[in-house]
Amino acid sequence: MKSSNGMTKEDLKKIEQIDKDINLLIESQKKLDESINEYKKEIEKIDSTISNIKVKKEVVNNYYEQKGKEIKDADVTQVDSLLRLRYKF
Protein backbone atom coordinates (compact mmCIF):
# COMPACT_ATOMS: atom_id res chain seq x y z
CA MET A 1 0.00 0.00 0.00
CA LYS A 2 1.58 3.25 -1.18
CA SER A 3 0.93 6.68 0.30
CA SER A 4 0.58 9.81 -1.81
CA ASN A 5 4.35 10.36 -1.82
CA GLY A 6 4.98 6.85 -3.10
CA MET A 7 6.23 5.58 0.22
CA THR A 8 5.05 2.23 1.54
CA LYS A 9 4.23 1.89 5.24
CA GLU A 10 7.19 -0.43 5.53
CA ASP A 11 9.54 2.19 3.99
CA LEU A 12 8.14 4.87 6.27
CA LYS A 13 8.69 2.65 9.33
CA LYS A 14 12.23 1.90 8.21
CA ILE A 15 13.03 5.59 7.64
CA GLU A 16 11.52 6.57 11.00
CA GLN A 17 13.55 3.86 12.76
CA ILE A 18 16.71 5.00 10.96
CA ASP A 19 16.04 8.63 11.98
CA LYS A 20 15.50 7.51 15.58
CA ASP A 21 18.76 5.54 15.55
CA ILE A 22 20.65 8.47 14.03
CA ASN A 23 19.24 10.87 16.63
CA LEU A 24 20.24 8.49 19.43
CA LEU A 25 23.73 8.28 17.99
CA ILE A 26 23.95 12.08 17.72
CA GLU A 27 22.85 12.37 21.38
CA SER A 28 25.51 9.84 22.39
CA GLN A 29 28.09 11.82 20.44
CA LYS A 30 27.06 14.97 22.30
CA LYS A 31 27.61 13.14 25.60
CA LEU A 32 31.02 12.03 24.34
CA ASP A 33 31.80 15.65 23.43
CA GLU A 34 30.88 16.71 26.98
CA SER A 35 33.13 14.01 28.37
CA ILE A 36 35.95 15.13 26.03
CA ASN A 37 35.51 18.71 27.25
CA GLU A 38 35.77 17.50 30.86
CA TYR A 39 38.99 15.70 29.98
CA LYS A 40 40.28 18.87 28.28
CA LYS A 41 39.57 20.91 31.41
CA GLU A 42 41.39 18.27 33.47
CA ILE A 43 44.35 18.46 31.08
CA GLU A 44 44.41 22.25 31.37
CA LYS A 45 44.62 21.94 35.17
CA ILE A 46 47.37 19.31 34.88
CA ASP A 47 49.29 21.53 32.42
CA SER A 48 49.05 24.42 34.86
CA THR A 49 50.38 22.19 37.69
CA ILE A 50 53.20 20.99 35.43
CA SER A 51 54.20 24.53 34.49
CA ASN A 52 54.18 25.43 38.22
CA ILE A 53 56.48 22.50 38.88
CA LYS A 54 58.79 23.72 36.10
CA VAL A 55 58.91 27.18 37.68
CA LYS A 56 59.65 25.59 41.08
CA LYS A 57 62.44 23.54 39.49
CA GLU A 58 63.99 26.69 38.08
CA VAL A 59 63.76 28.43 41.46
CA VAL A 60 65.34 25.42 43.20
CA ASN A 61 68.11 25.28 40.58
CA ASN A 62 68.84 28.97 40.96
CA TYR A 63 68.84 28.67 44.77
CA TYR A 64 71.31 25.80 44.84
CA GLU A 65 73.49 27.38 42.13
CA GLN A 66 73.71 30.51 44.29
CA LYS A 67 74.45 28.38 47.34
CA GLY A 68 77.17 26.55 45.39
CA LYS A 69 78.79 29.86 44.46
CA GLU A 70 78.67 30.94 48.11
CA ILE A 71 80.35 27.70 49.16
CA LYS A 72 83.06 28.16 46.50
CA ASP A 73 83.77 31.64 47.84
CA ALA A 74 83.57 30.58 51.50
CA ASP A 75 86.65 30.82 53.73
CA VAL A 76 87.77 28.27 56.34
CA THR A 77 85.53 29.64 59.11
CA GLN A 78 82.51 29.71 56.85
CA VAL A 79 83.10 26.15 55.60
CA ASP A 80 83.58 25.04 59.21
CA SER A 81 80.35 26.72 60.32
CA LEU A 82 78.50 25.26 57.32
CA LEU A 83 79.66 21.77 58.27
CA ARG A 84 78.76 22.39 61.93
CA LEU A 85 75.33 23.67 60.91
CA ARG A 86 74.80 20.69 58.64
CA TYR A 87 75.76 18.00 61.13
CA LYS A 88 74.88 19.92 64.31
CA PHE A 89 78.13 19.49 66.22
Next chain:
Amino acid sequence: MKKILYVLFLLVSLTSFGQIKKVDTTKICLPYSVGKQIMLDLNRLDSTTAILKLTETEVIELNKKIGAQQGIIGNLEDKVKMSDTIIQKTNEKFDIVDKINKNLVTDNKKLRRKNVIIEIVSGILIGALTYQVVTQ
Protein backbone atom coordinates in the same frame (compact mmCIF):
# COMPACT_ATOMS: atom_id res chain seq x y z
CA MET B 1 124.84 -3.01 88.88
CA LYS B 2 123.64 -4.61 85.70
CA LYS B 3 120.24 -5.19 87.26
CA ILE B 4 120.02 -1.54 88.29
CA LEU B 5 120.91 -0.48 84.74
CA TYR B 6 118.31 -2.90 83.36
CA VAL B 7 115.61 -1.50 85.67
CA LEU B 8 116.60 2.06 84.72
CA PHE B 9 116.42 1.15 81.02
CA LEU B 10 112.96 -0.31 81.54
CA LEU B 11 111.78 2.78 83.40
CA VAL B 12 113.12 5.11 80.71
CA SER B 13 111.46 2.99 77.98
CA LEU B 14 108.13 2.89 79.78
CA THR B 15 108.26 6.65 80.38
CA SER B 16 109.02 7.22 76.70
CA PHE B 17 106.08 5.07 75.60
CA GLY B 18 103.86 6.83 78.12
CA GLN B 19 104.76 10.15 76.61
CA ILE B 20 103.50 9.25 73.10
CA LYS B 21 100.90 11.85 72.11
CA LYS B 22 97.36 10.53 72.58
CA VAL B 23 95.21 10.72 69.45
CA ASP B 24 91.54 11.71 69.85
CA THR B 25 89.78 9.06 67.73
CA THR B 26 86.37 10.71 68.12
CA LYS B 27 87.31 13.65 65.92
CA ILE B 28 88.53 13.98 62.34
CA CYS B 29 90.41 16.98 61.08
CA LEU B 30 89.82 17.78 57.42
CA PRO B 31 91.79 20.04 55.13
CA TYR B 32 89.95 23.20 54.03
CA SER B 33 89.72 22.06 50.40
CA VAL B 34 88.18 18.71 51.42
CA GLY B 35 85.64 20.41 53.70
CA LYS B 36 84.72 22.77 50.90
CA GLN B 37 84.37 19.87 48.45
CA ILE B 38 82.16 18.02 50.96
CA MET B 39 79.91 21.07 51.26
CA LEU B 40 79.77 21.43 47.45
CA ASP B 41 78.90 17.73 47.08
CA LEU B 42 76.25 18.04 49.78
CA ASN B 43 74.85 21.09 48.02
CA ARG B 44 74.65 19.11 44.79
CA LEU B 45 72.97 16.25 46.67
CA ASP B 46 70.40 18.65 48.19
CA SER B 47 69.73 20.20 44.79
CA THR B 48 69.33 16.78 43.13
CA THR B 49 67.05 15.54 45.95
CA ALA B 50 64.81 18.61 45.66
CA ILE B 51 64.70 18.34 41.85
CA LEU B 52 64.00 14.60 42.09
CA LYS B 53 60.99 15.24 44.38
CA LEU B 54 59.62 17.81 41.94
CA THR B 55 60.29 15.51 38.99
CA GLU B 56 58.42 12.69 40.75
CA THR B 57 55.43 15.00 41.19
CA GLU B 58 55.77 16.02 37.52
CA VAL B 59 55.79 12.35 36.46
CA ILE B 60 52.60 11.74 38.49
CA GLU B 61 50.96 14.73 36.80
CA LEU B 62 52.18 13.60 33.37
CA ASN B 63 50.72 10.14 34.01
CA LYS B 64 47.41 11.80 34.91
CA LYS B 65 47.63 13.75 31.64
CA ILE B 66 48.31 10.55 29.70
CA GLY B 67 45.24 9.00 31.38
CA ALA B 68 43.07 11.97 30.37
CA GLN B 69 44.46 11.92 26.83
CA GLN B 70 43.74 8.20 26.58
CA GLY B 71 40.21 8.97 27.75
CA ILE B 72 39.88 11.54 24.96
CA ILE B 73 41.29 9.08 22.42
CA GLY B 74 38.80 6.42 23.58
CA ASN B 75 35.92 8.87 23.31
CA LEU B 76 37.05 10.03 19.87
CA GLU B 77 37.32 6.41 18.71
CA ASP B 78 33.78 5.79 19.95
CA LYS B 79 32.68 8.96 18.16
CA VAL B 80 34.29 7.79 14.92
CA LYS B 81 32.51 4.42 15.25
CA MET B 82 29.23 6.24 15.85
CA SER B 83 29.86 8.49 12.86
CA ASP B 84 30.47 5.41 10.74
CA THR B 85 27.15 3.97 11.95
CA ILE B 86 25.42 7.30 11.21
CA ILE B 87 26.89 7.24 7.68
CA GLN B 88 25.77 3.64 7.25
CA LYS B 89 22.25 4.46 8.51
CA THR B 90 22.07 7.56 6.29
CA ASN B 91 23.11 5.43 3.31
CA GLU B 92 20.36 2.94 4.18
CA LYS B 93 17.93 5.87 4.29
CA PHE B 94 19.18 7.14 0.95
CA ASP B 95 18.79 3.66 -0.54
CA ILE B 96 15.17 3.56 0.61
CA VAL B 97 14.51 7.11 -0.64
CA ASP B 98 16.32 6.29 -3.89
CA LYS B 99 14.14 3.20 -4.31
CA ILE B 100 11.03 5.33 -3.64
CA ASN B 101 12.26 7.93 -6.14
CA LYS B 102 12.82 5.29 -8.80
CA ASN B 103 9.31 3.96 -8.16
CA LEU B 104 7.95 7.51 -8.39
CA VAL B 105 9.81 8.07 -11.67
CA THR B 106 8.37 4.81 -13.05
CA ASP B 107 4.90 5.80 -11.82
CA ASN B 108 5.36 9.23 -13.38
CA LYS B 109 6.30 7.68 -16.71
CA LYS B 110 3.27 5.37 -16.55
CA LEU B 111 1.02 8.35 -15.73
CA ARG B 112 2.49 10.35 -18.62
CA ARG B 113 1.87 7.47 -21.00
CA LYS B 114 -1.64 7.16 -19.62
CA ASN B 115 -2.18 10.88 -20.06
CA VAL B 116 -0.92 10.76 -23.64
CA ILE B 117 -3.30 7.89 -24.44
CA ILE B 118 -6.17 9.73 -22.73
CA GLU B 119 -5.29 12.89 -24.67
CA ILE B 120 -5.19 10.94 -27.94
CA VAL B 121 -8.44 9.11 -27.20
CA SER B 122 -10.17 12.30 -26.06
CA GLY B 123 -8.79 14.08 -29.14
CA ILE B 124 -10.19 11.37 -31.41
CA LEU B 125 -13.49 11.45 -29.54
CA ILE B 126 -13.69 15.25 -29.69
CA GLY B 127 -12.71 15.14 -33.36
CA ALA B 128 -15.30 12.52 -34.15
CA LEU B 129 -18.00 14.36 -32.23
CA THR B 130 -17.05 17.65 -33.88
CA TYR B 131 -17.13 15.97 -37.31
CA GLN B 132 -20.54 14.48 -36.50
CA VAL B 133 -21.88 17.87 -35.37
CA VAL B 134 -20.47 19.63 -38.43
CA THR B 135 -21.83 17.02 -40.93
CA GLN B 136 -25.29 17.05 -39.40
